[in-house]
Amino acid sequence: MIRFILFITLLTSLVFGSRAEEYYWEKGETFLIFLEKNSLPFSLYYNLDAEDKEAVAEIYAGTKYYVLRGDEDDIRQILIPVGGGELQLHIYKEKDNNFTACFTPAAYQESDKELVFELQISPYQDIMTITNSTLLAREFVNSFQGNVDFKRLRQGTNFVLLYREKTRLGSHFSNPLIKAAMVETGGKKEYVFFYEPKGRYYNNDGKEIEGFFLMTPLKFTRISSPFTLKRWHPILKKYQAHYGIDYAAPMGTPVKAAGDGRVTFVGTQNGYGKTVKIAHEGGYSTLYAHLNGFAKSLKSGKYVKKGELIAYVGNTGVSTGPHLHLGLYKNNQPINPSSVIKVAKSALTGKEKADFNEYANIMREKISEAQANKSSPDINGSFVYVVDIAGNTV
Numbered sequence: 001m002i003r004f005i006l007f008i009t010l011l012t013s014l015v016f017g018s019r020a021e022e023y024y025w026e027k028g029e030t031f032l033i034f035l036e037k038n039s040l041p042f043s044l045y046y047n048l049d050a051e052d053k054e055a056v057a058e059i060y061a062g063t064k065y066y067v068l069r070g071d072e073d074d075i076r077q078i079l080i081p082v083g084g085g086e087l088q089l090h091i092y093k094e095k096d097n098n099f100t101a102c103f104t105p106a107a108y109q110e111s112d113k114e115l116v117f118e119l120q121i122s123p124y125q126d127i128m129t130i131t132n133s134t135l136l137a138r139e140f141v142n143s144f145q146g147n148v149d150f151k152r153l154r155q156g157t158n159f160v161l162l163y164r165e166k167t168r169l170g171s172h173f174s175n176p177l178i179k180a181a182m183v184e185t186g187g188k189k190e191y192v193f194f195y196e197p198k199g200r201y202y203n204n205d206g207k208e209i210e211g212f213f214l215m216t217p218l219k220f221t222r223i224s225s226p227f228t229l230k231r232w233h234p235i236l237k238k239y240q241a242h243y244g245i246d247y248a249a250p251m252g253t254p255v256k257a258a259g260d261g262r263v264t265f266v267g268t269q270n271g272y273g274k275t276v277k278i279a280h281e282g283g284y285s286t287l288y289a290h291l292n293g294f295a296k297s298l299k300s301g302k303y304v305k306k307g308e309l310i311a312y313v314g315n316t317g318v319s320t321g322p323h324l325h326l327g328l329y330k331n332n333q334p335i336n337p338s339s340v341i342k343v344a345k346s347a348l349t350g351k352e353k354a355d356f357n358e359y360a361n362i363m364r365e366k367i368s369e370a371q372a373n374k375s376s377p378d379i380n381g382s383f384v385y386v387v388d389i390a391g392n393t394v
């Protein structure tokens, strides 16, 4: 409860712009360097359990964080968004002047929005111009991959997007979720629907959209820890996160690239031990951690094929036994690898198909409504209309 009150105090001071200062996490800065820089005790790191130590390795360069100081310029509280920002590391001074660190959920606003527009330049460019969100533009283009050839669309093609977006202190935060979208060209309507139980996009007929697929990167004995973005642990009474899947496997088991891509990191990362990172198409990247060693000739900048040997299972970094930690990121935000790791695309059948059809019907209706409600042309003469669910034009 005290933690909660402190949290509110800090938020309030943020809103009123008092003594909370903004900083950006520096490139190459580890949590220990951060503690040293701010004369904070190393025990704040060493007292964390293994999962939490891994989580603090997910503070990215450029992350904006906040420091609240007392009258003597002493640090009272620090809030650092972790792993894309669903959780934040909260460091605060207790009454006895000792510091405590724990994870708290980040405060943000979530709103459902409708975007209706006519093609001017390209879907990507137009969405960028209207919403100022590269993440939304990118997600939209990815969602239709292989279904509609955007290069062949004419000016005046109609677009409708129903999406959910998170904002914090006025800025976009985390990947937007496109719930449904429609492109109408030559009287023909093409749809995509994000079907949440499957975590993927489907077309009008319930067929999965060709998207990005990964293979499981190793032969494993069991999944020792699943992906968790934010979870309240009822026994430990604290928030936890695990930004990847842990695969238990014997020491030395070959680890393969989960997809084609370019190696962006080979080395040691705080908490993760020996680590490889690969950048893939569509803003995806994978991270392989706790490795024992790397494949010969593997280095940053090298292109690898799906299934190519990159490393061997180990127990380096914060690890309690030989396993591979596989992280998957979309636009640098950790996402659950399980919807992306599969052999081939699949079609929905039976009850799943029936549920999907019901969902798609509702979404198609909402899209028609959004289209019917579109406002008068904006200054450029195109129909642009963004509303949130409360019906306020934004």
Ligand SMILES: [Zn+2]
Residues within 6 Å of the ligand: 054, 225, 242, 244, 245, 246, 325, 326
């Ligand atoms: Zn892990």
